Amino acid sequence: MFVLDRTHVVASRVVTEEHGGVVWLKDGTDLVEVVRELVNLPAPGEPGAPSLVIRGSALWSP
Secondary structure (H helix, E strand, C coil): CEEEECCEEEEEEEECCCCCEEEEEEEECCHHHHHHHHHCCCCCCCCCCCCCCCCCCCCCCC
């Protein structure tokens, strides 16, 4: 989780298995909301847990 400033928070779940990567990402303005969503995620491997790796764009913009 990254707290970028008082109004910008980013959290993610990353799996490290073969071909791992980010499986859940939340970008928001409310720290409590982002933390609540992260904490409420099912544990990896449990029913309902995110498992599909989010593929990023080939384009990067500053």
